[in-house]
């Protein structure tokens with residue numbers, strides 16, 4: 138089941154958290170993985186993990202918000218079968234407390250970064266006769282989350298881009314789906330707690346865990362397993378769908 142043997146996959150933000158878990162699982166199931174990462178050093182850590190059990194990966198220092206750089210890296214990689222648009226950053230704020238700079242920063246990585254990789258990847262997927270795209274959205278695209286104005290805006294756009302791409306390339310054998318996790322325990326969450334609640338990290342961790350009706354945060358590997366399935370030929374009839382993976386957050390929180 139779920140063999141990605143002879144598939145070439147690009148994972149953005151593969152140096153940490155969900156992206157690292159996805160890169161590892163894709164490689165563990167046979168894919169040749171190419172990691173685009175703004176912090177190359179973290180990409181190298183993923184590479185070491187993958188190599189430790191004989192997997193195959195390459196890391197490229199690349200900021201996904203820079204189209205020229207993204208195009209250069211994809212040209213270097215050549216034809217691919219899979220794109221996982223995972224790189225993303227967080228921001229806390231409401232519409233009237235989000236500065237223009239912060240809004241632009243979130244836009245540039247979480248929306249334009251996804252577009253840049255789609256723009257560069259689709260011609261390379263076409264060369265392979267088709268393939269699969271996964272975009273990392275969030276439950277913030279589905280329901281109102283407090284203090285996440287710019288982030289929710291961006292993730293809503295990611296979900297909409299997913300439907301647009303799924304529609305436009307369906308006749309070219311390209312499937313496109315998105316994944317919408319609730320809280321996943323990654324450095325993303327640890328950094329958020331450190332920055333915003335330095336004096337009561339443990340209490341806030343517990344509180345955030347309990348916002349999922351299942352009573353905990355997800356592990357990155359649980360999201361990666363869904364990504365692996367969606368990338369595999371076993372999911373060949375699935376396109377244009379957003380998958381909440383949220384411990385009941387969107388449907389059971391009442």
Ligand SMILES: NC(=O)c1ccc[n+]([C@@H]2O[C@H](COP(=O)([O-])OP(=O)(O)OC[C@H]3O[C@@H](n4cnc5c(N)ncnc54)[C@H](O)[C@@H]3O)[C@@H](O)[C@H]2O)c1
Nearest residue numbers: 150152153154155175200201223224225275320321323325
């Ligand atoms: N952790 C959660 O609770 C959660 C929930 C829902 C959605 N998500 C989404 O999942 C994705 C991954 O989140 P995570 O929790 O693993 O985060 P993380 O911070 O642990 O990892 C994100 C990775 O992306 C890289 N990155 C950031 N900006 C980049 C850029 N401009 N170019 C290239 N790489 C860049 C970072 O260096 C990092 O390695 C994000 O899109 C995030 O919005 C996370």
